[in-house]
Amino acid sequence: MTTLAVKRNEMAFCPGCSHGMVLERLSEAFDRMNLAPTDVCIVTDIGCVGISDRYLDCHTFHGLHGRSITYAEGIKRARPELTVVVLIGDGGCGIGTAHLVHAARRGIDINVIVFNNFNFGMTGGQHSSTTPVCAQTPTTPAGATDYPFDVCQTVGANGASYVGRFTAFDKDLPDRMEAALRAPGFSLLDTWELCVAYYAERNRLNRKTLTTLSDEMDLPLGELECRRRPQPPSLAVTATGNAVTKTAEPSIALSWAERTEFCVAGSAGQRILSAVGVIGRIAVAGGLYAAQSDDFPITVRRGHSVSNLILSRKAIVYTGVDRTDLLLVLTEDGVRRVKSWQALSTDTLVLAEASLNLPATGARIERIDRKTAEKLVGKTSAALALLSYAIVRGGWLDEDRFRTAAEFGVRGKYRDENLKAIDAGIGLARAGFELET
Amino acid sequence: MPENDLPTGRTIIARGGYAHKKGQDVMREFITGNQAIVRGAVRAGCNFVAGYPITPASSILTEVLRAFADGSGVVVQTEDEIAAIGQCIGASMAGAKVMTATSGPGISLYSENIGLAQMGEAPLVIVDCQRMGPATGGATATGDGDVMFARHVTSGSYPIPVLAATDATTAYRLAYEAFNIAERLRTPVILLSSKAIALTRQTVDLEKVQLSPCVERKAAAPDATFHPYKVDQPGGVPDFAPIGGSQRVRFTGSIHDEEGVLTIERDQIDAKLQRLNTKILAGSDALELVDEDLDDSAETLVISYGLADGAAREAVRQSRDCGAMVSHLTLYSLWPVPAKAIRRAVTPSIKRVIVPELNLGLYVEEIRKLLPGIDVMSIQRIDGGLIEPQRIVSAVTADSPCGCRCGGQSK
Structure with a gap:
């Protein structure tokens, strides 16, 4: 027994407790598989079984109640070659059920041994999620009324590759453990035990009645058939993250007077955030500093969509937008979301869709026609066209500079589409909108 | 034109930009x-991230997914925050450099771990x-409400190094430095960001950011008998050997x-717990990260961190423009x-x-404790908006001794 550092009578478990016996069986299984102590990591958590780590001569990790599965998964992901075994109590299975189910679902190659003695032996024998119905415990004085949690079926139905329910007294337990350890993917052994301090005596449970309990609860002993899952198609994430964007062209330096604050306010689906991002990137490529902050509801396909952009030739230290220079308003959602109408002065140029009713404001107002832009470049590019219109109309950039900067600064999948929208906006600035008066 | 390997999205501007001298390469x-933050983490050698989606931290997870898609690290979306930090701790002890990201509600679930x-x-x-709290609060509202929570997040209030980013550039730098502190002291380190930093897109030039040398946790001598928590001196940090190693x-x-091994010996208990305290506090000078913009004749000092720092910088500039000494x-x-x-x-x-x-x-309140006898004024905002520079x-x-009442308007 190379993995077990001490004899059973040297362990702190109560005389007659099954924990030490199960640890011996586990050590036997490791020996049969010729696993060296440093080939194995035992992960434990809270409960009597949690003190097992000190008796084991291998890597050990002792963590928080019910969370051993999570540590084991992290260890296994970092060290796939390691045999990772979780020793958990029925208490841990209850508080950590989510981890059990999802580790099984992900098929992570860890091995869970449940030291199931049907109660919280460490805290006074209270009922656990596996306590049989009618059982006597300090917290079920009239007998347990809740049905026990079927750990095996749960993980078996959710992706485990090997599941079995045995008693600590089963002679072939090392064989079962070996089978579980060898099975690729998630395995679990629900090992039924006697808690001599509390549960066994109160509920007349002994080696023999463990087997009849199985019949009474209709929780069969032995290996369980796991639900097979179809093989998923192999998926891979494209490594775009480390792709390199390189540009051979020299930069163009954009001239820009002062810190300027733009706000575009419209509705979901108008690609406002993207439009503002495109202008921000052009500015950055042109040597300016930019800061973009967006505002949208968590249900992203409905409601307002607002994006603020600050451009400056100096580094932007304060990213709040308090003195909007340009407010481009495209829809009723946008009108409602802008709270500062009353406070705006003539310093602010408002370009508002012609059909919108605007609240009282001191800002300069000009009207635009969203439909004209939509006809030119489509609904999803209209925001960028109108923002481009606004930048030229407001005198921040002249046509030529803007076009050259865009040519240099617009990249990516939608380059052509975005350049077309910017061109359309510049064209509109020259032609003006035909608005009904 | 430099041909070095650059992370995604980088636009190289060969010559230009007003803030730079002619002929100097800028990479903004x-x-x-x-x-x-992900750039800073990757730069520090982070190779394991587990997380659970939450606004406004979610894009850290997706950004890491792209960064690790070349096989340089492991990224997992877990069933909840408890599993996220649990997997990180497991992986860390198996030798990985780990990070997890969340917001206030997730920090609550991280607490025990x-x-x-x-x-x-x-x-x-x-x-x-950070986002507005308590509870669900405002998922898309910003704030710096977790500054005390971060420090006192665990039972016993043992010290945790806490850093606070002020913008995208410092978020990069501090993510990197957070790893150095975590590795050197074998401790959790909390990096505070906030919705208005996390999701605001800003111009950065990361190549220009000054970083300290990369720190790896001190490895145990390979041949000697390994004692997992043995230290050379009272405030020391134990040498590291990974779970799964030899x-x-x-x-x-x-x-x-x-x-x-669990102990009930009082002297051992005291030694361990004192060490958790002293290993952080004894070398706390080395953990001080500040930016000083001091004027020897100033009568007013603005101290800022996190989101309020941008407004403070702007306010200090404006105040100086109108003659205030600050x-x-x-x-x-x-x-x-x-x-x-x-x-x-001071x-x-x-x-x-x-x-x-x-x-x-x-x-x-921490600053008041440090500076008895000095008038310390608090400016606050909790509604999800930023403090305007004007208030400062x-x-x-x-x-102001110059009697200036222009409020920074007379530039």
Whole structure:
């Protein structure tokens, strides 16, 4: 027994407790598989079984109640070659059920041994999620009324590759453990035990009645058939993250007077955030500093969509937008979301869709026609066209500079589409909108 | 044109930009605070991230997914926050450089495991992209409400180094430095960000950011018998051997002796717990990260951190433009309190200190404790909006010796 550092009578478990016996069986299984102590990591958590780590001569990790599965998964992901075994109590299975189910679902190659003695032996024998119905415990004085949690079926139905329910007294337990350890993917052994301090005596449970309990609860002993899952198609994430964007062209330096604050306010689906991002990137490529902050509801396909952009030739230290220079308003959602109408002065140029009713404001107002832009470049590019219109109309950039900067600064999948929208906006600035008066 | 390998999205501008001398290469990008944090983490050698989606931290997870798609690291979306930090601690003890990111509600769920990382001495970087609390609060509203929570998040209030980013550039730098602290001291480190940093896209030039040399946790001698928690001196940090390596490792969240075995011996308990305290506090000078913009003749000192820092910088500039003499201290490290830097900033002529914060005025109390006899004024905002520079300017110039009442308007 190379993995077990001490004899059973040297362990702190109560005389007659099954924990030490199960640890011996586990050590036997490791020996049969010729696993060296440093080939194995035992992960434990809270409960009597949690003190097992000190008796084991291998890597050990002792963590928080019910969370051993999570540590084991992290260890296994970092060290796939390691045999990772979780020793958990029925208490841990209850508080950590989510981890059990999802580790099984992900098929992570860890091995869970449940030291199931049907109660919280460490805290006074209270009922656990596996306590049989009618059982006597300090917290079920009239007998347990809740049905026990079927750990095996749960993980078996959710992706485990090997599941079995045995008693600590089963002679072939090392064989079962070996089978579980060898099975690729998630395995679990629900090992039924006697808690001599509390549960066994109160509920007349002994080696023999463990087997009849199985019949009474209709929780069969032995290996369980796991639900097979179809093989998923192999998926891979494209490594775009480390792709390199390189540009051979020299930069163009954009001239820009002062810190300027733009706000575009419209509705979901108008690609406002993207439009503002495109202008921000052009500015950055042109040597300016930019800061973009967006505002949208968590249900992203409905409601307002607002994006603020600050451009400056100096580094932007304060990213709040308090003195909007340009407010481009495209829809009723946008009108409602802008709270500062009353406070705006003539310093602010408002370009508002012609059909919108605007609240009282001191800002300069000009009207635009969203439909004209939509006809030119489509609904999803209209925001960028109108923002481009606004930048030229407001005198921040002249046509030529803007076009050259865009040519240099617009990249990516939608380059052509975005350049077309910017061109359309510049064209509109020259032609003006035909608005009904 | 430089041909070095650059991370995604980088636009190289060969020559140009107003802020740079002619002929100098500039490499500016337009990225969010969350993207910057991932860049800093990757730069520090982070190779394991587990997380659970939450606004405004979610894009850290997706950004890491792209960064690790070349096989350089492991990224997992877990069933909940408890599993996210649990997997990180497991992986950390198996030798990985780990990070997890969340927001206030997730930090609440991390709490018990942060204590585990402290007790077991697992290096771990935790990013808290703060949002309005308590409870669900405002998922898309910003704030700096977790400054005390971050420090006192675990039972026993054992110290945790806490850093606070002020923008995308410092988010990058501090993510990197957080790893250095975590690895050197074998401790969880919390990096505070905030919605308005996390999701705001800003111009950055990461190549220009000054970083300290990369630190790896000190490895145990390979041949010697390994004692998982043995140290050379009282405030020391134990040498590290990974779970899964050739030396048998014991990790535990229970109070333990130097072998990692539960102990009930008072002297061993005291030694361990004192060490958890002193290993952070004894070398706290080395953990002070600040930016000093001091004026020897200033009567007013603005001390800022996190989101309020941008407004403070702007306010200090405006105040100086209209003749006010004012000093400014930015705190990038909040815990341990950078006491030396704060005292140093209080030059003899300082009569008043102004502390703007995006919370109920939490950290100002720490500064008051440090500076008895000095008038320390708190400026607060908690509704999800930013503190406007104007509020700070008004406070700075209110009693300005030059009698300036222009509030920074007369540029």
